[in-house]
Amino acid sequence: MQLFGLTSTQESMWWxxxxxGLIVLVAVAAxxxxxxxxxxxxxxxxxxxxxxxxxxxxxxxxxxxxxKTGDRVDAVLSxxxxxxxxxxxxxxxxxx
Numbered sequence: 001m002q003l004f005g006l007t008s009t010q011e012s013m014w015w016x017x018x019x020x021g022l023i024v025l026v027a028v029a030a031x032x033x034x035x036x037x038x039x040x041x042x043x044x045x046x047x048x049x050x051x052x053x054x055x056x057x058x059x060x061x062x063x064x065x066x067x068k069t070g071d072r073v074d075a076v077l078s079x080x081x082x083x084x085x086x087x088x089x090x091x092x093x094x095x096x
Contacts, residue, residue: 006014
């Protein structure tokens with residue numbers, strides 16, 4: 001029986017073409033799905049990296065205070081040493 005005036009060879013070629021088209025369609029859909037999944041994963045990781053960099057910038061925004069803090073700690077230690085020496089002299093006099 002001829003469908004639309006096609007020979008059996010032409011009809012077979014038509015079905016093969018439709019089958020190949022369906023295979024290509026499924027493959028393209030799978031590749032696009034994979035691509036969308038990978039892009040979403042990359043976007044999440046980029047956001048994580050951006051948040052980490054923002055946090056690092058926040059953590060290091062006050063680094064100028066490190067030198068001032070060091071100077072003040074030195075001053076406190078110096079004052080403590082003076083008190084220690086003074087109390088040592090006082091105790092030496094008391095013991096003598």
